[in-house]
Amino acid sequence: MAADCDWGPSALLDAFFLGLADEIRHMMIPLSLPTNLDDLIELAVQIDFRLLEERRDRLGRQAPPCSQSAPARPAICKTEQLEDNPPSWQRDEPMQLGGRRLTAAERERRVHLQLCLYCGAADHLISRCKELPRPAARPRVRPHSPEDTSTRGRRSPSLAAGRMQLKDLLPAKNGEEPTMQFLLEVVEILTSYIRKTFDRSTKVLDFHHPHQLLEGMEGFNLELSEQPESLEQILVDCRDTLKYGVRTGHPRFFNQLSTGLDIVGLAGEWLTSTANTNMFTYEIAPVFVLMEQLTLKKMREIIGWPEGEGDGIFSPGGAISNMYSVMIARYKYFPEVKTKGMAAAPRLVLFTSEHSHYSIKKASAALGFGTENLILLNTDERGRVIAADLEAKVIAAKQKGYVPMYVNAMAGTTVYGAFDPINEIADICEKYNMWLHVDGAWGGGLLMSRKHRHKLNGVERANSVTWNPHKMMGVPLQCSAILVREKGLLQGCNSMCAGYLFQPDKQYDIAYDTGDKALQCGRHVDIFKFWLMWKAKGTVGFEQHIDKCLDLSSYLYYKIKGKEGFEMVFDGEPQHTNVCFWYIPPSLRSMPAGEERQQRLHKVAPKIKAMMMESGSTMVGYQPQGKKVNFFRMVISNTAATRSDIDFLVEEIERLGQDL
The missing domain is CATH 3.40.640.10 (Type I PLP-dependent aspartate aminotransferase-like (Major domain))
Incomplete structure (x- = not known):
């Protein structure tokens, strides 16, 4: 059967491991590379076989017949399509496991395992899982999985296995190589985050309430430990800290006066921390x-x-x-x-x-x-x-x-x-x-x-x-x-x-x-990043940055001035990039002016802002001022923002506020 199937090795490996990745991460099971069916069963038995059955049933519906010569890419349900971590066939990049790329030989050696899954061996796998005893509890360290695409380079086996700790880094004897490996991992986490920050398909934030983060999210634990944790866990914590934060450099983050992410300035801050003086x-x-x-x-x-x-x-x-x-x-x-x-x-x-x-x-x-x-x-x-x-x-x-x-x-x-x-x-x-x-x-x-x-x-x-x-x-x-x-x-x-x-x-x-x-x-x-940016931009570069931001604010002002559903807080073009306005939902547009209308309008901006944060689509500030009820205060200081981002914000406010 294997000879008749034309699925590529990377696609098959992706399909299998993406099928199990949610459970593996949830169970905090260290990810290993199975080399035969018994090893695969040993890994799979640690996962509830009922979940495996669900995966088998869905994969059975999605898998192509083995005689198909040019199959489409495997489908993944929407709940698994993590926007920040697309599968490798969407990234058009080589398949990885455990943070390193598989060699051609490794891919070929494992193809038969994936073919078994697609061609009927899933039933055998599940039956074996039911027969075998549950394994002892593993340490609660979330592994580096294919969905954790923050680190893409070669990983040290010791780091991946979770055996290395702070004591192995410089100034420890022979600490040079582990230190370089660890820092390169951190750099890859950071550069991945930077790439996603400028990607408009990435959310501005993945919002969670304080009690959710305090209770722990998928192994992300804010509590301090008595004993040192592995560097692998430290890398996981680095990824999760960024994952659950807010991308203030995102082109659609308009919430604060300080926005954007200047790459030269960032380099300056890294150097400053390294100098540590x-x-x-x-x-x-x-x-x-x-x-x-x-x-x-x-x-x-x-x-x-x-x-x-x-x-x-x-x-x-x-x-x-x-x-x-x-x-x-x-x-x-x-x-x-x-x-x-x-x-x-x-x-x-x-x-x-x-x-x-x-x-x-x-x-x-x-x-x-x-x-x-x-x-x-x-x-x-x-x-x-x-x-x-x-x-x-x-x-x-x-x-x-x-x-x-x-x-x-x-x-x-x-x-x-x-x-x-x-x-x-x-x-x-x-x-x-x-x-x-x-x-x-x-x-x-x-x-x-x-x-x-x-x-x-x-x-x-x-x-x-x-x-x-x-x-x-x-x-x-x-x-x-x-x-x-x-x-x-x-x-x-x-x-x-x-x-x-x-x-x-x-x-x-x-x-x-x-x-x-x-x-x-x-x-x-605080000086070096500023000095370095001035050297890179020149005074003319700062001038262009400021002129662009003010031009964008003017574009927003004239876009919503007189537009149905929008009302300016004060007349005239703003002096700075601050554009202050109310959004009036259809339910309030015919309501006569008065206390009741003001009370209802006061609740509109907070509700829209809450929905923005829940969806992660954009962020913009709101507040009252004196006797004026809550209104939106749009500010622009991010040079990555464009007119399309302004258009998106206006459309998003209309979409979220339509039924209020």
């Missing part, structure tokens, strides 16, 4: 410290400060950068607070937009000003601060005996993407001797675009600026800078002169020891 002194991070100094100077030049003079530092995020600005402003006007505390200062008040980031409020609380001394400024319908309201509130504070000290102007608000009128605010700050900070965490990247930088006109008049390259410029998280116009304030504000780190008698210029002007002691190297 600290940014506090030149002596242990000489190249990174110089990169940071030169890059910050370039950013200050782009802001418009003469010859890039001033100071700055990379911080753990925009919230900390904003906190730096408040600390430095206080030190500028009331330096004695550093030693004597807030009792040495009068009652100080701060001002910020009612649409500003909550980090300003956090800074007010954490630094001892108190949230009651943060005064919120009124905005127009587009979310921009009304300068006249600022001056009126400054005058009112002074009349109460308070001291107006600090104003935060927004360059790209989180929800509306609004840019405050910086020049008008700067005039008031100069008039009343207040510190002007510009929070450009989201909008600072527009300074790289000749077409859009006018939206930050007046930024050169600021005393400090927050600028997050990890947002609009697509640098991998985290990468945030606080830039200060006056040199020396950062050092004076934060210096504690720790003698064990910042010795004054080092053999080099200690001005390059940046640690004493930071809040932190240990500081991550």
Whole structure:
């Protein structure tokens, strides 16, 4: 019978092992390569024979007659077609088992086993399974199976067998080869993930509720163990961590301000982790410290400060950068607070937009000003601060005996993407001797675009600026800078002169020891990935990135403006990539305006978002704002996004919301 069947070896092996792979993985049985029917039975007996019977029946319906000369590829039911792990005939790649490709000889030696399965031996296999005793429980290590296509290269037999552990890697004696094998496996997991991230047929996420992940998914256990686990299990954990996460670099992920996956930036982050150094002194991070100094100077030049003079530092995020600005402003006007505390200062008040980031409020609380001394400024319908309201509130504070000290102007608000009128605010700050900070965490990247930088006109008049390259410029998280116009304030504000780190008698210029002007002691190297991307893209590359994202947001705005079922939150084209809108289901379109309609509309965006996440098709944010009920906030910062992705999002919202 075998001689009459023209099925190719790879197709037969795929059909057999894909037929069993779900059960093998579920039972956590280490996958071996059977070389004869007895070995095959020994493997199969570990699987419930009833499941085998179901497989046999289905395969019997799908298998072609042995006389067929050119059979179609084996069919696999939809529940088995895992989108992230297609079978090898869909990938058009050589068949693998246990993470390595089968040789031609191995394929030929195993063909007869698969022919037996298709040509009637399945009944014999099942009958033997019923007769044999169940095997002892195996260790709960999920094997590398054909569906785990994350690792495709040659695997070490020791890794595959689960015998190797951390102790076998460098600096262990003879640890070079195992270390290389392990790291190459990790790299293949990562590169597979990257490929799928840019594949629009791949889901944005495979959503599970917290309790499901905590309870364990298919052998993925978050609990920490007392004893070391095998490197094979560590590789499984690496795959599963990515599998159950969110692909924030996916072209259809629009949920956050930080999206995308820049390959050069990713390479920079890998190198940074390999170097594993600290940014506090030149002596242990000489190249990174110089990169940071030169890059910050370039950013200050782009802001418009003469010859890039001033100071700055990379911080753990925009919230900390904003906190730096408040600390430095206080030190500028009331330096004695550093030693004597807030009792040495009068009652100080701060001002910020009612649409500003909550980090300003956090800074007010954490630094001892108190949230009651943060005064919120009124905005127009587009979310921009009304300068006249600022001056009126400054005058009112002074009349109460308070001291107006600090104003935060927004360059790209989180929800509306609004840019405050910086020049008008700067005039008031100069008039009343207040510190002007510009929070450009989201909008600072527009300074790289000749077409859009006018939206930050007046930024050169600021005393400090927050600028997050990890947002609009697509640098991998985290990468945030606080830039200060006056040199020396950062050092004076934060210096504690720790003698064990910042010795004054080092053999080099200690001005390059940046640690004493930071809040932190240990500081991550955030500069290299940004510097490397700038080298790869050039300034013109960042400009093209930003212009493309803003063009896409304009395309979305004009696509849904006036479209049935969509309503804009405010009139006029957005200043940034933020496009804010409601989707109105057919059931609400004829309902008169009123409280009931608002209450029902408030529930629409959360329901659509939940269905998006359950299906994994796309992600976009929503929120209320003031008295406005929940609406979608679309943002674009991923250069991989295209108009077709915008079209998909709109169609998906309509599809999911049609029956609400």
